[in-house]
Amino acid sequence: GIPAKELGKTIYFAVYAKLADGTYAYSKVSSYSVEKYAKTQLTSASTSAEMKALMVATLNYAAAAQVRFNYNADTLVNASLTEADQALNIPYSADMITVADKPEGAKLGDMVKTGNYKKFYPTVSFEGAFSINYYFQPTTAPVGDITMYVWTQAAYNAASSLSKNNASYAITMVKQANGEYQGTIEGIAAKSLNDAVYVSFCYSDGTTSYCSGVNGYSIGQYCKSQAAKTGTMAELAKATAVYGYYAKQRFG
Numbered sequence: 001g002i003p004a005k006e007l008g009k010t011i012y013f014a015v016y017a018k019l020a021d022g023t024y025a026y027s028k029v030s031s032y033s034v035e036k037y038a039k040t041q042l043t044s045a046s047t048s049a050e051m052k053a054l055m056v057a058t059l060n061y062a063a064a065a066q067v068r069f070n071y072n073a074d075t076l077v078n079a080s081l082t083e084a085d086q087a088l089n090i091p092y093s094a095d096m097i098t099v100a101d102k103p104e105g106a107k108l109g110d111m112v113k114t115g116n117y118k119k120f121y122p123t124v125s126f127e128g129a130f131s132i133n134y135y136f137q138p139t140t141a142p143v144g145d146i147t148m149y150v151w152t153q154a155a156y157n158a159a160s161s162l163s164k165n166n167a168s169y170a171i172t173m174v175k176q177a178n179g180e181y182q183g184t185i186e187g188i189a190a191k192s193l194n195d196a197v198y199v200s201f202c203y204s205d206g207t208t209s210y211c212s213g214v215n216g217y218s219i220g221q222y223c224k225s226q227a228a229k230t231g232t233m234a235e236l237a238k239a240t241a242v243y244g245y246y247a248k249q250r251f252g
Helices: 034-043 049-068 105-111 153-158 219-227 232-251
Strands: 011-013 016-018 024-026 030-032 117-125 131-138 147-151 169-172 181-185 197-204 209-211 215-217
Touching (some): 147 153, 181 197, 219 232
Antiparallel strands (some): 011 030, 131 181, 147 169, 147 197, 197 209
């Protein structure tokens, strides 16, 4: 759970155990960091080429996060990477990203759109673990909860017809002060940044049930849209896409 911008941060730790007589025994204090781990892997003759490429991508991603969030930006974790190290990564290109399928026809199953909305948009968080935040506000005022049904890429691919029963899980959305409802998909793995998640919002006005239809999105798509711009967010988006690409290569 270490944020990307803090991969160079040293973590100090000790191991302890409670003994039979009720006293405690402690190890000496040790220290480590993700940056140190990555550089150890890069200099080891036994590290695979895939792992070395991932380590370079990891440090570049962390450095871009440092710059974006102005965190120890004068000591970037990738500063010591050599030209040979950097050559282990291919540069970002838009074709690293695949766009999510648009659910249509029989695939929609029970999740056909029956209600309109004032607002619907996703945002992506890079501060900690990768997550997608969804914001939704229906035109019809809901009575009770709005439920966000979620299908992972694998669940979506496996379903011939989407329904509440074959959703991967459901999230009860939280109403915000501005009238929008928020639901968050957390803990998306680096190797899955290019995998889409599909969501549908369901609610009732007390008499009639409504559905928003189904939307597919991925962190990769967000990166693709941001990478086409300029500035620190564009550079972070490119570095994130490359990081996800090599994580996929390493872990499948």
